Amino acid sequence: MSSMVQTLSSMANAILDQPTVIAVTVFVALLCACIVIGHLVEENRWANESIAALLLGLASGAVVLLVRKGQSSQVLVFNEDLFFIYLLPPIIFNAGFQVKKKRFFKNFSVILLFGIFGTIISFCLITLGAFLLFKKIGITSLTMKDCLGNKNRQIKISSKAIYIQVLSQEQTPFLYSAVFGEGVVNDATSIVLFNAVQSIDISDIDGLTALKLLGNFLYLFFTSTILGIAVGLLSAFGIKTLYFGRHSTDREVAIMMLLAYLSYMVAELLSLSGILTIFFCGIVMSHYTWHNVTESSRVTTKHAFATLSFIAETFIFIYVGMDALDITKWKESNASAGTSIIVSLALFALVLVGRAAFVYPISCILNCTKQGSEEIEIKKQFIIWWAGLIRGAVTIALAYNQFSSSGTKSANVDSMMITCIIIVVLFSTVVFGSVTKPLIQAVLLNNANPLTSRENDFVSLEDLRLLSLENGGPVDNGNNQSAPRRSKLQLFIRHPTSTVHHLWRKFDDKFMRPVFGGRGFVPFVPGSPRSTAGETSDLNNSN
């Protein structure tokens, strides 16, 4: 017994002595717990891993608060670097690596419209609304410019907070790519808007400024995309030429991982959109590089990237939960509980309205103009609106960034903003998060059979030709085979997207694949005895 007390007291000493060690230990232990819980509730339709992580974080925050006797629940000081340098890149890269490329590019115009105009509309509305709201409540220390700057964060509430998918890629492919793609594209929009707010005098906005902003956006969008594609092609070419697998499979995995990360860092360094860059790098890598590496590297990269992304996501949710109880922030904000709740509710309403204000109009416009293409039904519009609202880990990070960096301004207003945002994020993640899965099932999938088959109608001629060459690509051989293939030529004529796709496939086969490798351009034959033997011997001998 006394030895146990001794152990505990030495642990307590260790806690005081080694803040990093204890923080890492706590987080790793919580991550393990989340994984186990997530596994156990997998079949439960109301719960999911993120909610488990958030609640676990909350619980452990409470425990830390009790142990420290109400001092602070912060175990790990969260800084923006941790989030933007270490946690976000694996999540976005994996999203690009595993995205169903065909669907994504098919819906590219929709994604761009939502990403660009949606963000702008939402930005204007929320800024105006928040400005009026704060004036009414009596917070006068925020100037119009502050408000604009701050609201930039809320654009991101309404838009960026979608990275992590609730919509499953298999069940609702159109919605998934629309909502997810919007999240990726609006990163570029956000950067442009943020810089614009910082530099432009709001009093005289004219057509020229708007044009300049559009130019800026296009510059950012294209340079970021091209950088990502260039790095992806470089990796494909390098691995194909040098054939790393000859000596070690680890080197292939390492170089893929490091090059993808490098693309993100270089983009950030050049003040481009790192998120767009690494996303497109992931797409190119899954299209070319992935087919050039050895079989064991393929399995490893596919699962290792997914695992890293999964750990990073869970980490963010645990952190958000734990941080919600940070007592110093609540104390600093000396607003009453009533004011906090009112402000939170108002913010929440603003976000809801701001999102609705662009989802429905843009959907209508799309439905009117593109008669031939697939229609965005009212149910789908609802889901796009709804899905964009949940998940706020990114929001928390941005809120901290925004408010902690402006240290000179009134501290209590800042704290109040942060606490309000935490309330909004917690509420939306737990409530909306648990409701969404059943909701989507109820709204869409009950009468989804015609919808699913409509989705799958999009099978190009090239696809059928290449179907024989398919050797288990990581992403885009979904449930195409089950689709009815009666009217291919008809579809091909009716859909312009298919023509683009067809031309791209031709170009890809003729010029790109011979240089950069890719499916069908590597000597590997799937399922052959050689590959199995190679795999096994590789397992046995390479250590």
Add this chain to the structure above:
Amino acid sequence: MSSMVQTLSSMANAILDQPTVIAVTVFVALLCACIVIGHLVEENRWANESIAALLLGLASGAVVLLVRKGQSSQVLVFNEDLFFIYLLPPIIFNAGFQVKKKRFFKNFSVILLFGIFGTIISFCLITLGAFLLFKKIGITSLTMKDCLGNKNRQIKISSKAIYIQVLSQEQTPFLYSAVFGEGVVNDATSIVLFNAVQSIDISDIDGLTALKLLGNFLYLFFTSTILGIAVGLLSAFGIKTLYFGRHSTDREVAIMMLLAYLSYMVAELLSLSGILTIFFCGIVMSHYTWHNVTESSRVTTKHAFATLSFIAETFIFIYVGMDALDITKWKESNASAGTSIIVSLALFALVLVGRAAFVYPISCILNCTKQGSEEIEIKKQFIIWWAGLIRGAVTIALAYNQFSSSGTKSANVDSMMITCIIIVVLFSTVVFGSVTKPLIQAVLLNNANPLTSRENDFVSLEDLRLLSLENGGPVDNGNNQSAPRRSKLQLFIRHPTSTVHHLWRKFDDKFMRPVFGGRGFVPFVPGSPRSTAGETSDLNNSN
């Protein structure tokens, strides 16, 4: 042209604004370069990845120095946490995960002897030598106790610096496990010695103190080992019971990774030897857990752990190279170049002597007592001595820790020590590192044929029985099959180690494997059509 200048200037601004981003970018770019260079020089017997990393680090340090006009070459401030919390655990875990378990345990007594007594002998000798040396040179500010404390680091020069293998596991299995195992075991010894030096009055060392130290060591050794084994078994049991693979292979990989890391962090938190803990955790995981997961998780973990370890190693070498040019340290040490070189040479000689002083005597004792077992020839003794000298990344980390934490003492002596250690490490890594591979080939492998077959004679009866069950374990089905199997029974009687091994195998099969899984206790059949199909379908469908 002007746009390029603009880009460059914005990059320069970015460099000033975002120290972390630029540091990470530089390191990631260097890592990529190292991997490519390492791949290209793979067939070259004089060069290897570590030397490439070190030289690249040196070169980029020089570039940074020029760019910053001689201010400082430090891009990333190295702290001990980075090393001990993030870089070391993957290296050691992977070592345990991939080690040839049978060889390692066969040589366990040798490893323990080298690890414990070797470290103590080396410690005493180097301490004494350094004390006399510094007295002669005229550095009087170091007290005897300082000197002892400081020298603890040098024990680690002579011993810990062996983690990263030069000896390949396939070519020289005995030497590999002896040198490597020594490195793992002496971590515990070092902790005990370090704590002893801090707390014990040196003037009255008697038998009781020595006994107490031994008790401490045994406590540390066993608790650390048991913790590692317990976490490993927990992971095996958990994965076997819950069957994570049912829902996602990523969860299996994540939980293995996180539990291993957790074992290290908990050990550090309890002031145990995290290195021993995570090493044994790796061994247990490769013996049980690895066989309980799905086929794709097996491939993923095997390669992902190796890749992480590989990246961590390379990172350390780049850092050491880059940091060697850190101008502030060289300036602070106002000793002349002559003094620095003399001190470096003296330190180097001391380390050489200190290592020789325990390798040769202990080998002799072992040869005399264990007649039946394998003899450590003079050539092998030479390699054990030699191999322990090279590689100093860990040393650098420890030197910083030692000297930067004692900030109150004379700063210039500290800086001098650090610069001297850098000289020693650079010299030993580049010169010894490039010479070792050819040297081992020249000394051992020319007449290695009898040796190799002698090594392989150790084939227990159990092995043969289990040979049919082997399904590509990650580690221990080496080149046993090629060994002559004439005299198994004879060997079995002559070697007591085999008996222990046999008993362990019986116990393992009867009690451990039914509970914790492991080879032959999972339904998976290697190379069967089912497994190949499962693998491929998993690749296709799980995203």
